[in-house]
Amino acid sequence: MKAKTFEPFAQLKEPPYYAVIFSSLRTPQDKGYGVMADRMVELAAEQPGYLGLESARDAAGFGITVSYWTSMESISDWKKNAEHQVAQETGRRDWYAHYELRIARVERAYSKP
Amino acid sequence: MKAKTFEPFAQLKEPPYYAVIFSSLRTPQDKGYGVMADRMVELAAEQPGYLGLESARDAAGFGITVSYWTSMESISDWKKNAEHQVAQETGRRDWYAHYELRIARVERAYSKP
Numbered sequence: 001m002k003a004k005t006f007e008p009f010a011q012l013k014e015p016p017y018y019a020v021i022f023s024s025l026r027t028p029q030d031k032g033y034g035v036m037a038d039r040m041v042e043l044a045a046e047q048p049g050y051l052g053l054e055s056a057r058d059a060a061g062f063g064i065t066v067s068y069w070t071s072m073e074s075i076s077d078w079k080k081n082a083e084h085q086v087a088q089e090t091g092r093r094d095w096y097a098h099y100e101l102r103i104a105r106v107e108r109a110y111s112k113p
Numbered sequence: 114m115k116a117k118t119f120e121p122f123a124q125l126k127e128p129p130y131y132a133v134i135f136s137s138l139r140t141p142q143d144k145g146y147g148v149m150a151d152r153m154v155e156l157a158a159e160q161p162g163y164l165g166l167e168s169a170r171d172a173a174g175f176g177i178t179v180s181y182w183t184s185m186e187s188i189s190d191w192k193k194n195a196e197h198q199v200a201q202e203t204g205r206r207d208w209y210a211h212y213e214l215r216i217a218r219v220e221r222a223y224s225k226p
Contacts, residue, residue: 008138
C-alpha cells in the first residue's frame with residue numbers, strides 16, 4: 001500500500017460545500033496507477049474551488065475517495081481538466097474494474113467532540 | 114482485516130437521495146469494534162429509508178463509510194436508534210482517535226460505463 005501524500009482528514013469550513021464521492025474497485029495490475037493517483041491528488045489541490053480530500057482503500061482493492069469543493073462549477077471544471085481527462089480515460093480502461101461517482105451538496109458536518 | 118458482510122458497491126436508484134459520509138481513524142485496540150461494526154451494518158439495513166452502504170478502511174486504520182438514505186428524516190431517525198446510540202458513544206470513547214461526519218444531498222450519480 002502506498003504512503004499517503006496528504007493528511008487523512010480534510011480540514012473544511014462550515015457547510016454548505018460540495019462533495020465528489022468516488023468509490024472504486026481496482027484491477028490487480030498497477031499500470032502506472034500509483035504515480036497517476038498521487039499526481040491527481042496534487043493537481044486537484046491546485047484547482048480553483050478545491051477544499052480538501054479524504055481517501056481510503058482496503059486490502060481487497062476497494063476504495064472510497066471524497067473530494068470537497070466550493071461549488072458545482074468547480075467540480076465541473078475539474079472534470080474537464082485536460083490532464084485529469086487522460087487519467088479518467090485510463091481509469092476506465094485499465095485501473096478500475098468498477099466505479100461509482102456521486103456528486104452531493106454537504107448540508108451539515110460534525111467532528112469528534 | 115475483517116471480511117465484508119456486504120457487497121462493496123451500493124446499488125442505488127436515481128438521485129436525489131442523501132449520504133452520510135463518515136471518515137474515521139481507528140484506535141489500535143479492537144475492544145469489540147469488529148462485532149459492533151458488523152452489527153451496525155446489519156441494523157442500518159433494517160431501518161426505514163436505508164438505501165445502501167459502502168465502506169473501505171486502509172492498513173493505517175483510516176476508513177470512509179458512506180451510507181445512503183431516502184431522506185434527512187431517515188438519517189435523523191437512525192442517529193437516534195437506541196442500539197446505534199450505544200455504538201456512537203463507544204465509538205467516541207474507545208474506537209476512534211478522530212472522526213468527521215458529513216451529511217449531504219446527492220444530486221448526480223454516474224457509474225463506470
